[in-house]
Amino acid sequence: xxPGFKILFAVDIVHDYFSNGVCAHFxxxxxxxxxxxMTNCGALYKTVxxxxxxxxxxxxxxxxxxxxxxxxxxxxxMELLKPVFxxxxxxxxxxxLGMERFYFSNLGQNKFSFSAGEEILYLSExxxxxxxxxxxxxxxxxxxxxTTFECVVNTAMNESPATATAKWVERKKHPAATVKFSxxxxxxxxxxxxxxxxxxxxxxxxxxxxxxxxxAVSAAFWQPYTNNQFATNSDLLKIMxxxxxxxxxxxxxxxxxxxxxxxxxxxxxxxxVFTDVQHFEEPVKEVKIDLSNVKDAKxxxxxxxxxxxxxxxxxxxxxxxxxxxxxxNHLPHGNSFSFYKAxxxxxxxxxxxxxxxxxxxxxxxxxxxxxxYIVPQKGVELIDTYPPTGVFTANANPPSSFTxxxxxxxxxxxxxxxxxxxxxxxADQTFxxxxxxxxxxxxxxxxxxxxxxxxYLNY
Numbered sequence: 182x183x184p185g186f187k188i189l190f191a192v193d194i195v196h197d198y199f200s201n202g203v204c205a206h207f208x209x210x211x212x213x214x215x216x217x218x219m220t221n222c223g224a225l226y227k228t229v230x231x232x233x234x235x236x237x238x239x240x241x242x243x244x245x246x247x248x249x250x251x252x253x254x255x256x257x258x259m260e261l262l263k264p265v266f267x268x269x270x271x272x273x274x275x276x277x278l279g280m281e282r283f284y285f286s287n288l289g290q291n292k293f294s295f296s297a298g299e300e301i302l303y304l305s306e307x308x309x310x311x312x313x314x315x316x317x318x319x320x321x322x323x324x325x326x327x328t329t330f331e332c333v334v335n336t337a338m339n340e341s342p343a344t345a346t347a348k349w350v351e352r353k354k355h356p357a358a359t360v361k362f363s364x365x366x367x368x369x370x371x372x373x374x375x376x377x378x379x380x381x382x383x384x385x386x387x388x389x390x391x392x393x394x395x396x397a398v399s400a401a402f403w404q405p406y407t408n409n410q411f412a413t414n415s416d417l418l419k420i421m422x423x424x425x426x427x428x429x430x431x432x433x434x435x436x437x438x439x440x441x442x443x444x445x446x447x448x449x450x451x452x453x454v455f456t457d458v459q460h461f462e463e464p465v466k467e468v469k470i471d472l473s474n475v476k477d478a479k480x481x482x483x484x485x486x487x488x489x490x491x492x493x494x495x496x497x498x499x500x501x502x503x504x505x506x507x508x509x510n511h512l513p514h515g516n517s518f519s520f521y522k523a524x525x526x527x528x529x530x531x532x533x534x535x536x537x538x539x540x541x542x543x544x545x546x547x548x549x550x551x552x553x554y555i556v557p558q559k560g561v562e563l564i565d566t567y568p569p570t571g572v573f574t575a576n577a578n579p580p581s582s583f584t585x586x587x588x589x590x591x592x593x594x595x596x597x598x599x600x601x602x603x604x605x606x607x608a609d610q611t612f613x614x615x616x617x618x619x620x621x622x623x624x625x626x627x628x629x630x631x632x633x634x635x636x637y638l639n640y
Contacts, residue, residue, distance in 0.1 A: 184240050187529040188538040189224060189520055190255075190508060192233040192304065195357035196545040197411070198269045200594040202357035203231045204545060206266045209506070212256040212477065212496060219255075222247040226257075233257060233506070243526040251511045252445065256477070258497050259283060259504030268625050269591050271320075271331065271411075271546045281417035283504030284479065284492060285543050287518040288448050293410060295376050295385050301361070302518055302541045304506065306415040308408075313339050319630050320414060328353050328407040333549060333588055334630075350549055350588055353407035354381035357544055367393050382407065411546040418490035420505070422498040423473045430487055432464035440472060441481040445511040450481040479507065506543070549588035550625070550632035554600070554614065556581055560640035563601040564614055572598065579603075584633075591617070591634065602640055 196204035209228055211219065219226065223238040223246060235255060238246045249255075261267075285304035294300040311325040321332040323342075329352040330342040342349035358378040365379040371391040377384055384396035384403040396403035429436065440455035454475050459468055468484070477494040492505050515523035520539060522528055529538035552573075554564055559579040565572050573583040589596075598614040617624050617634040626633045 184246075185238070186225065186236040187239040187243065187527050189235045189237040189245075189527065189529075190539040190541060191235070192257075192506060192541045192543060193360060194231045194233075194543045194545075195360050196270070197354075197356040197547045198545075198591055198593055199357075200592075202360040204266075205231045206261060206263045207503070208260040208262055209233050209257045210260055210500075210502070212258065212494065214477065215254070215256045218249060218253055222249045222253075224249075237527075239527055239529075243530060245527065249510050253510045254478075255508040255510075257506045258494075258500070258502040259506065260500070261503040265619050269548055269619055271548045271590075280419070282420045282492070282497075282502065283412060283416055284418045284490070284507070285412075285416060285504065286479075286507040287509055287512065287541065288443075290516075290518055291410060292517050293406075293408065295374075295383070295406065299374070299376050300517070301410075302539075303410045304541050304543050305410060305412045308410060308413065309415075311341060313341060322352070322411075322413045324408060325349075329409040331549065351407075352409055352546065352590075353405075354590075355383050355406075355409050356381045356547075356592065358383050365396055367395065409546075411544040418479065418492055420492045420494060420497045420502065421472075422495045423475075423493060424469070424471050427468050427470050427484055429466050429468065429485065432466050433485065434461050434464050435459070436461075436465075436468050436485055437483075438468070438470060439483040440475060441483070442475070442478060445509070450479075454480070479505075508541075547590040547592060548632065549590055550634045551587075552585040552589050552596075552617070552636070553633045554583045554636050554638055556583070556638045556640055558640060560603055561600050561638060562603045562610075564598055566597055567599050567611060588631070591619070600638070600640075 194204045194207060195202045211226060224235055226233065226235045240246050287304060289304070289306050291303040291305060291307040292300055293303065308322055308324045308329060311323040316338055317332045317336045319332055319335055323330055325342045330349045331352050332348060333350050334348040336345060336348050340348055355378065358381065362376050362378050362383065365377040369392065371386040373386055373389050375386040377396065379396045383406040385406065386402065387404055388402050391402045394402040396405070436459045438457045438459070439453055441450045442452040442454045443450055444452050455472055472493050475493060479490065479492045482489055482491045497505060510520060512519040514521040514525055520527065559581055561580065561583070563569070564583040571586065573585055576582045576584070595613060595616055599611040600614045601611050615636055617636050624635055626635060
């Protein structure tokens with residue numbers, strides 16, 4: 182094998198809102214330690230659109246000339262370039278990012294396998310299974326019968342997606358699949374285990390010589406995948422500087438503080454790297470915490486009885502970065518999320534004529550919102566699919582607004598809705614209903630806990 186630079190790993194950032202799935206709303210910045218690490222091991226990084234690529238110099242055996250140490254980490258901070266990202270992203274990024282930030286790593290082992298050689302390595306935490314004994318708040322995302330659901334109204338116990346259908350919305354579609362897979366072609370002959378998508382749902386072919394069998398209506402020939410993984414509130418933590426003030430849940434005269442670091446033997450946060458007990462003459466509601474002597478990293482912070490996740494970094498905190506991508510090197514060779522194959526070589530190589538390398542994915546899902554068309558001149562008779570299916574409800578007769586009867590995921594590409602004008606202009610009087618302009622002032626409004634996307638029509 183020819184020596185040269187090879188891909189150590191790559192990260193794709195995708196978003197369901199965009200027609201092509203590509204989310205280029207972030208600039209990725211290496212931490213100071215990572216910049217020094219890349220210099221020491223002869224590595225380079227570059228970003229191409231939505232993709233972060235880290236390259237390293239390899240020898241003729243496809244192994245790094247200067248391999249990073251097992252305790253090394255590659256850390257990149259996510260600088261948000263376009264605040265509109267918070268409007269279009271689920272569950273409620275605008276509210277959450279005011280207090281917390283995204284954290285993604287390869288420790289969660291969140292892998293979704295379609296078949297041999299076809300898998301997605303997510304850096305987000307795996308979605309949890311629905312628990313009937315748990316009450317869920319709006320924005321929670323769970324797996325139920327291997328399908329992803331988002332909670333849109335606070336639930337009580339035993340209000341499952343199967344029974345409380347008004348409180349849960351199915352999120353089985355995967356619009357960002359366009360980045361990785363091809364759309365279904367009715368004229369193509371498919372072999373078993375091939376992957377396609379149709380109507381934003383991923384399918385695996387079950388039989389060889391499959392042709393002209395639409396996946397959506399051919400269960401004997403295609404298996405749907407509705408277990409959709411994407412970033413949720415479980416991927417949020419607080420980014421803090423080395424020294425910070427901490428508000429206590431209740432006033433206290435004695436406060437015990439601990440910071441637990443990652444134990445790379447079992448990937449649990451159980452190594453005590455900081456401890457302090459502060460005493461006061463009178464009850465206080467705030468304490469000062471000084472973690473100047475611990476390295477920049479993620480920690481489990483224990484303050485009295487309260488527990489939360491933090492990431493310590495002056496660089497990230499003072500620059501207001503919106504997230505952290507942390508890739509660890511201590512995983513065993515051969516692990517899907519490790520840099521190396523079982524024999525210690527890099528994963529950047531050609532197999533069966535196909536180029537491959539270690540590729541991680543961060544996927545964001547679109548916000549759910551009611552779609553509202555506002556027509557102050559009352560020149561629109563109907564907005565719906567055609568033939569009509571009752572997607573929208575008019576507010577009066579004649580109507581000055583039409584509101585969708587269900588929460589719809591925001592998307593860049595055109596919806597299938599049409600509007601029918603009262604004044605006849607064409608033979609059928611129908612025109613495509615425009616999508617919301619995410620950059621328009623007043624496009625997004627909130628009523629209690631629900632969001633509305635407003636589209637003004639001049640008819």
